[in-house]
Amino acid sequence: MTDHHDMSFTERVRKLIATIPPGQVATYGQIATHAGNPRAARQVVRVLHSSTDKYHLPWHRVINSKGQIGLKPGQGYELQRAMLIDEGVTFDEAGRIDLKRYLWSP
DNA sequence: AACCTGACTTCGG
DNA sequence: TCCGAAGCCAGGT
Secondary structure: OOOOOOOOHHHHHHHHHHOOOOOOEEEHHHHHHHHOOOOOHHHHHHHHHHHHHHHOOOHHHEEOOOOEOOOOOOOOHHHHHHHHHHOOOOEOOOOEEOHHHHEOOO
């Protein structure tokens, strides 16, 4: 049968990330869920590492389920935060993004 | 074909 | 609400 998704989990993840619009964010788990496996959130991280440059993915729009940036200070945290703020996303005092407001809904 | 990795998530205290 | 432990998994080695 023609499973219209004749592509790997990784490919689906790439496509999903590519569709997150500016000013919105998606969680690793959310991407994993839509890619077919709710429990493969960690795999999304791997895809980000391996495909961001090659496919020009909007990597900065992917955050964790707590609404926070996963990267550590000095490891990309500042850049991601700046890029999101530049798109209009706001952070609270604890560095959290209001998912009710900015979470992407595919 | 095991073993390792990691920008995670969930759950209990 | 915060923290730690445990669970999870696709792809790379």
